[in-house]
Amino acid sequence: MSLVAHVQGLRVEIGGRVIVDGVSLEVNAGKVTALIGPSGSGKTTTGLALLGEYPPGARVEGTVRTTGGLVGYVPQHPAAALNPARRVGALLRDIAARQGGGRGEIRQRVEQALHLAQIPDPAAVLRRFPHQLSGGQQQRVVLTQALLQGARVIVADEPTTGQDVLTKQGVVAELAAVARQGIAIVLLSHDLDVVRELADEVVVMREGRVVDRGSISSIPLDFAQEVPRAARAARPQGPVRLEAKGLTAKHRTARGAVDVLSRIGVSVAVGECLALVGRSGSGKTTLGRCLAGLHSAYDGTVLLDGSPLPRSLRSRSRDQLAAVQYVFQDAKASFDERRPVLDQVARSAVRLRGADGPDARGAAVRTLEELGLNACLAERRPGGLSGGELQRAALARALLAEPRVLICDEITSGLDPVTRHAILEVLARLRERTDLSLVFITHDLATAGMLADRMAVLDAGRVVEEGPAQRLITEPWHAFTRALLGAVAQPARPRQ
Structure with missing residues (x-):
């Protein structure tokens, strides 16, 4: 095997908190090394160390060596790695042009990278701006960028986050x-089905340390108990709280406006949870953003x-604004990196409810602790918190507005x-204690089933099936819903 990256005794400390403690790792060409572990285990910090990147103010010990070329990075939220003001085609051609050659050579390099990244309908993707792509398409574009730059190691950080089972x-x-092209993959993931299919070696991390390593069949995975797949029974339905009627939304492209939602009609009742799947x-x-006022290019x-x-x-x-609150998938991007998280959570009560500073801060502390986030942790800036901790903070910030609808x-x-x-x-506890209405956007039918009273299944901008969550999971009517459930039911095959 050809060693392309080596980590020895890596220790990363931020503000007295040890994030990574004595991690050692070998990465080989053409192999997939998976780092797995719960939120806050240190896997992302370890993966970024291969790129020579560390959180601001970090104290670093140990060695990180890479040989044979660039290390590419596919982030959990790929939009952050793309220039929003430039079309995808222009971005990729600029990168390919750095290696020299004429237009024909540049075009060929781009086409080869697009093919390797398995981008469907590449001609259409090249014409669009990043915000006009789905998360899966953005991820493939970022991977294409890394391949064009000649990366010999790719760090893929939660590449299946937010993706449905088919994607x-x-x-x-x-x-x-x-x-298979001889490029090493370092896969950072909590998705064990994907790990089973891809990984040659699995490294298990917990609280910044490596606690086990080996093949997927040789290590215990007790931290990763799966969410039950049973659907909850629907609560009695009350009056309608939020409703969309005849909603048709568009994205603007170089060739004019393109419909992304067609004549959508959905509603959520007082105290009800509607899952958009x-x-x-x-x-x-896009539907959730229209409901929240974040996407205004729509009719209806x-x-x-x-x-x-x-x-x-x-x-x-x-x-x-207070009545309809939106919690983003990318919690980190929704916080100001320069200010303590607690201050930003408290500001929601000040700005939207007119609370004074001390009262808002007290409410923020109570809400954060109810959500399982210690107030001392929340005093840190966003870079000092894990993804799971930031997601709890983002949820607390929305709740401090005392919304009627939470998206x-x-x-x-x-x-x-x-x-x-x-x-x-x-x-679930919040809904039992209050009349909060919840719009829960997810690709995961099983997770939706734990929380939702009703589900609306979308495909190509249309609602193809809607009904009680229990019925959709046990007796789906539409072929697309059945395909989603069938893909979930297929067991992952360990990589040979």
Whole structure:
């Protein structure tokens, strides 16, 4: 085997908190090394060390060596690695041009990289801006960038986060194809099905340390108990709280506006949970953003307690802003890196409810602790918290507005199963104690089934099936819903 990266005795400390403690790792060409562990275990910090990147203010000990070329990085939230002001084609051609050659050579390099990254309909993708792509498409574009730069090691950070089971199968095929080219893959993941299919070696981390390593069949995975797949029984339905009527949303492209939602009609009642389910690119996030006023390019009407809501967030009153709160999938990107998390959570009560500073801070501390986040941790800046901790903080910030509707966009998809289950239990308790209405956007029918009273399944911008969660999981009517459930039911095959 050809060693392309080596980590020895890595220790990373931030503000007196040890994030990674004595980690050693070998990465070989053409092999997939998976780092797994619960949220906050240190796997992302270890993966970023291969790129020579560490959190601000970190004290670092140990050695990290790479040989034979660049280390590429595919982040958990790939939009952050793409220039939002440039079309994908221009981004990729600029990277390919750095190696020299004429237009024909540059075009050929781009085409080869797109093929290796397994991007469907590449011509259409090249014409679009990053925000016009689904999360899965953005991820493939970032991978294409790394391949064009000549990366010999790819660090893939939670590459299946926010992806439906059908798209996950494409991610597995994509990374396996890259490994077959002799490129090393370091896979950071809590998704054990993907790990089983891809990994040659598995390294288990907990609290910053390596606690086990070996093949997927030789190590205990007790930290990763799966969320039960049984659906909950629906609660009695009350009056309608939030409703979309005839909603058709568009994205603007170089060739004009493209419909991403077509004549959508959905509603959520007082105290009810509606799950919006579908594969990557189905339109479920765009629908959630329309409801929240974050995407104003749509026709149709959104009603709150029977009254129309302005399309744009900027046109909504303070009461309307407080009433409908949105929790983003990428919790880290939703916080200001320069300010303590606790201050940002408390500001929600000040800005939207008119609370004074001390009262808002006290409410923030109580809410954070109820969600399982210690106030001392929340005094840190976002870079000092794990993804799971930041997601709890983002949820607390939204709750401090005392919303009538909470829209959660894939908020559990980047978390390990234990943390995911804990967040779902928190949301379930909130709904039992209050009349909070919840719109839960997810690719995962099983997770939706734990929380949702009703589900709406989206495909290609349309609702193809809607009904009680229990019925959709046990007796789906539409072929697409059956395909999603069938893909979930297929057991992962360990890599040979």
